[in-house]
Amino acid sequence: xxxxxxxxxxxxxxxxxxxxxxxxxxxxxxxxxxxxxxxxxxxxxxxxxxxxxxxxxxxxxxxxxxxxxxxxxxxxxxxxxxxxxxxxxxxxxxxxxxxxxxxxxxxxxxxxxxxxxxxxxxxxxxxxxxxxxxxxxxxxxxxxxxxxxxxxxxxxxxxxxxxxxxxxxxxxxxxxxxxxxxxxxxxxxxxxxxxxxxxxxxxxxxxxxxxxxxxxxxxxxxxxxxxxxxxxxxxxxxxxxxxxxxxxxxxxxxxxxxxxxxxxxxxxxxxxxxxxxxxxxxxxxxxxxxxxxxxxxxxxxxxxxxxxxxxxxxxxxxxxxxxxxxxxxxxxxxxxxxxxxxxxxxxxxxxxxxxxxxxxxxxxxxxxxxxxxxxxxxxxx
Numbered sequence: 001x002x003x004x005x006x007x008x009x010x011x012x013x014x015x016x017x018x019x020x021x022x023x024x025x026x027x028x029x030x031x032x033x034x035x036x037x038x039x040x041x042x043x044x045x046x047x048x049x050x051x052x053x054x055x056x057x058x059x060x061x062x063x064x065x066x067x068x069x070x071x072x073x074x075x076x077x078x079x080x081x082x083x084x085x086x087x088x089x090x091x092x093x094x095x096x097x098x099x100x101x102x103x104x105x106x107x108x109x110x111x112x113x114x115x116x117x118x119x120x121x122x123x124x125x126x127x128x129x130x131x132x133x134x135x136x137x138x139x140x141x142x143x144x145x146x147x148x149x150x151x152x153x154x155x156x157x158x159x160x161x162x163x164x165x166x167x168x169x170x171x172x173x174x175x176x177x178x179x180x181x182x183x184x185x186x187x188x189x190x191x192x193x194x195x196x197x198x199x200x201x202x203x204x205x206x207x208x209x210x211x212x213x214x215x216x217x218x219x220x221x222x223x224x225x226x227x228x229x230x231x232x233x234x235x236x237x238x239x240x241x242x243x244x245x246x247x248x249x250x251x252x253x254x255x256x257x258x259x260x261x262x263x264x265x266x267x268x269x270x271x272x273x274x275x276x277x278x279x280x281x282x283x284x285x286x287x288x289x290x291x292x293x294x295x296x297x298x299x300x301x302x303x304x305x306x307x308x309x310x311x312x313x314x315x316x317x318x319x320x321x322x323x324x325x326x327x328x329x330x331x332x333x334x335x336x337x338x339x340x341x342x343x344x345x346x347x348x349x350x351x352x353x354x355x356x357x358x359x360x361x362x363x364x365x366x367x368x369x370x371x372x373x374x375x376x377x378x379x380x381x
Contacts, residue, residue: 001119003172004035004075005246007046007213008230010084012059015234015292016318021058023266027231028062030264031245032069038247038261040075042117042124046213046228047082047131047176053089067102078115081106082176082213083131090130105174106130108140112158114171121252124170127159127207131176131214149199152177160206170254171207179203182215182227187235201225208254217241224255231263236271236294236319267292267316273323276303280313294319300326301357343371 009028013020035043050059070077079102081090090106097104103115105128114125129152137143137151144150152175163171178184180198201221204210210225216238218229228245230238244263249256270288272279273296279285293314297306302322310317347367351359359367 001041001124001250002039003248004040004043005211005228005248006231007228008048008216010048010051010234011063012055013051013234023232025062026266027263028066034261035073035075043070043075043077044174044211045079046174046211047080048084048213051084053086071101076101076117078103078126078128080128080174080176081130087130108137111155112162124250125166127173129155129175148177148197152199153203156203170250172209172211173204173207174211176213178214179212179221181221182219183217185216185235186237187216209248218260233269236269239269239271273298275299276306289314291316293317296321296323298323298325300324
């Protein structure tokens, strides 16, 4: 049996206010094509299907269209909800859609009850463990301990108990969790509320393959325990991550191999730094003109209108930081009295204090205009 392991689609997510729906659609096009070309039997999606509990309509349509296209390839699909998804909403009508070959597991009541699929070697049991909020799981199952290890540990006890009743059955677990040894990025939501957030890798012992979700970088914690990572980068900390999905093969005895398939990059991202004049004129920066960029300016003094100037060459600049060479200049404390002073002088002092350079004549003219407009508005009241 051949599996495609993916996770963390985060449909409906934006990237520093940039709408990612077209990029997500492009990556899912590639995913469906990979299912066809790699003759995938089962697609496993390990949570965070959406980016929030109430996803936008366009994201729901993309999800619906993608499931229909996966079904049209002849592959089955097993999916779980993640910490960004609504467990209750994602469990709606699951019994009905099971008949279509799409199996969405988003309820604690179903943990330990597998989706059983067959190949030429016999049955494979797929166990879905949706993201478990520790306190909710503790009350639901009457657990004495708090935290993610207790919740997922109990879930895996249910899995192993069921598997013990199925001698010779191969097994796959889908889980959305932070496993010890995994490397996080800046784009995962913190799940530390409710006790210990990390779970040990050994918690998944006893199954042939654990398809993990939550961390956005692909990772191999052991041959049988892997993160696929997100198919797109969702933070600049993922600049160097390779995105895609695992193709996992099961033979008669269990796991026989795994190979990573790279996903397309709709728009690369990068972090660059330097003085603004160098960034705007240097030939070495030309290759970044179509990237999403986080730019750090190192000029000794903060340049005027830096974002507008940078976007003339780098139209997809999303973040701008200032880290002057030699450290930030020491600023004198603002001790001058404001009361009774001319507004123009107050603004000029503030600009010089914040930027380390006096206002220009052009800026002074803008301040004069703004002050006069305010006075006229006050006089009309």
